[in-house]
Amino acid sequence: MTMKKRKNKSIYLMLVPIYAFTIIFVLFPILYMILLSFLSKAEVWGVVKEVTLDNYKKITEPLYIKTFLDSIKLAAISTGFVVLLGYPFGYFMAKLSKKWKRRMMELIMVPFWTSGLMRLYGWIIVFRSNGTLDQILMGLHITKSPLKLLYSYEAVVVGMIYALMPFMVLSVYSSAEKMDWTLVEAARDLGATKFKAFITITLKQTMPGLLSGVILTFVPSMGMFFVADLLGGNKIVLVGSVIQEQLTKGRNLPFAAAMSVVLMLLTTMLISLYKRVTGSGEMEGLV
C-alpha cells in the first residue's frame, strides 16, 4: 500500500515540469493575449491601459468579416482536397504488409527533414513562368506560351494541400490500422455490397481518424498565411496575414490580439464539435 502511494507521488512529481511548462509558455501567453485584446493602442508603439471593446467591434467591419470568411473558405477547399486525396492514401496504407507500411511511413516523413518554407520555394520553381511545369507542358505541345500559374488561388490551394496532406494520411492510417477487418468480412458475408460495407463499417470505424485529420488540416490552414504570401503573391488576405501586418506595419497590438482571440475561439468551437460528433476527447493519429 505504502509502496503504491509512493509510486503515485513520484508520478505526480514527474508531471510538475510539464505543468510548469504549459502554464508558463501556453496559459500565460494566452491570458496575456486576451488581456491585450481589451486594451487600446498607444499613439506610437505599444498599448495604453484603457479598457475598450473597440478591437472586437472593428472585427465586425465587413472587410474583416470577409477576411475570416475567405480564410474559412480557403481552409475548407484545402481540407476538402486533403480528405479526397489523403483518406484513400491512409486507408490503403493500412492494408499494406508490415514492410511496406514502414517504407511508406518513411516516405511520408522524409520531406519533414527539410524546412517547410524551403519546400514551398520548390513549388515556386515548378509553377513560375517558364518553370518546370511550363516547360513540360510546352515540351509536350500542350500549351504554346508560359501559363501564369504562380501567384494564383490555385497555386495556394496546391501549396496548402501539399503542406497538410501528411497529417490527414497519418491520422486516417492510424485509425484504419486499428480497425477490425473481420467486421467488414461479416458484413460482406451477410450480403452487403462492397460499397455498403465501406459506408456502414469502414467509414464509421475510421471516422475518428478522418475527423481528427480534418481538424489537423483545417485549423492550421486558417493561419498558414506564408503559403498564401509565397504562392499567392501576397494577394490573398488571410486572418494570419492581417494579424502579422497589424503586429508589424500597423503597430496595432490590441487589434492583432483580438483577431487571434476570435481565431482561437473559432478553432476551439471546431474541436468541441469534433468531440461531440465522435464522442471522444482524444484525437486520433498525431495527437
Next chain:
Amino acid sequence: MKKGIKKRAAALILIMTCIVAACSGCKKSEEEKELNLYTWDGMFPQEVLDGFEDETGIKIYYSNFDYDEDMLAKLEETKGGDYDLVIADDYIIELAIKEGLVQKLDKTKISNFSNINSLYQGQFYDETDEYTVPYGAGIPLIVYDPAVVGFEITGYADLWDASLKDSVAIIGNYRVIDGIALKTMEESFNTEDLSVIEAAGEKLKELAPNIRVINDNNTQDFIISGEVSAAFLYTSQVNQALAARPDLKVAYPKEGLGFGIMAAFVPSMAPNADEAHQFLEYILRPEVSAKCFEYIGYYCTNKAAEEYISEELKDVLVVPESVTEGEIIQNISEEAEELHSKIWNEFKAECD
C-alpha cells in the same frame, strides 16, 4: 551505484565550470571598444566596416531588422539602450524622437557633418538636424520591359492600363501604394482627408486585375525573370533590376515622386555613444561614403562624396534635378493611417 552518482556529479561540475569559463571569456575586457550597429541587412560594404575596425580598433557588432517597426519595438524594450547607432526610415525616426529614444548628436565630434547634401536636411523628422545624419535616399520608380509593354509608361496612371492585365509587380508598402492612387488623383501622399483616401481606395481597386504579385523584398526578381512586364520598385531594387537587365526602362512618374530618406541616429541610452560618433565621422568621409552608396544603391546624401562615385554609377546614384520636387511620406493622423491600412487590405482582397 554511489560511485556512478559521484562520477556524474563530477562531470556536471566540470561542464558547469566550462560554461562559466566560456562566459567570463566572452565578457569584453575593459580596454576593448565596441560599436553595436543596428540596421537592415546589407547596409554597408564589408570593406568599409573592416576599414573602420582597422583604423580605430573598435569592434563592430552588426545586428539587423527587417521592418522599421521591429526596430522601434526593440528600442522601446531596451529603453534606448543596447544599440549605439541605428539606421532606419524617416517616418519611424520621427516616432523614435517623439518617444525620447534618440539623443542629440554632438556635432563637435563630427567635423564631416558639413559634407551632407543640404537637400536632405531640415526634414520633417528632424527639422533642426540635431538628431540625425541622412544615409541614402530613395524614390520608388516604375521599371518596365519595353519589348513586352506596347507603349511608353510615363506615370503611375499607366499601371492601370488594361493591356497590363496580370503583369505588374508592386512593393508591399501600403502608404506608398495607396499613395500612388492618391497621386493619380492629384492629391498629396499625406492627405488626412478621409473621403479622399476613401476615393483612392476605390481607384486602387481598379488596379487589382493588373497586379500579379505584391512583395516587399527582392521585388526586382519578378521583372528580371520576366514573370511580370512592369514593376513599381524601391530605388535599390530599380538599380539591381537595371544592372541585371539593361534593356529594361525606368519611368519617373509624371504625377510626382515619392521620396524617402534613411538616416542614422544614436539611441538615447547608447552604451558607446562616443564610438557611434566616430563611426558617423568615418562614413561621412567622401571616399568612404561613395563606397557605401555604390554598394547600397540608394541616392547619395553626401554632397562631397558625389565626385568619388564612379562615372557609370553617377546616373543612378546622384539625384536628378527633378527629385527636389518629390514629396516625402510622413506620419499622418491615426484615423487616416488606419483608413490607409483598411483600403490596402480591401485592395489586396480584390487582387486574388
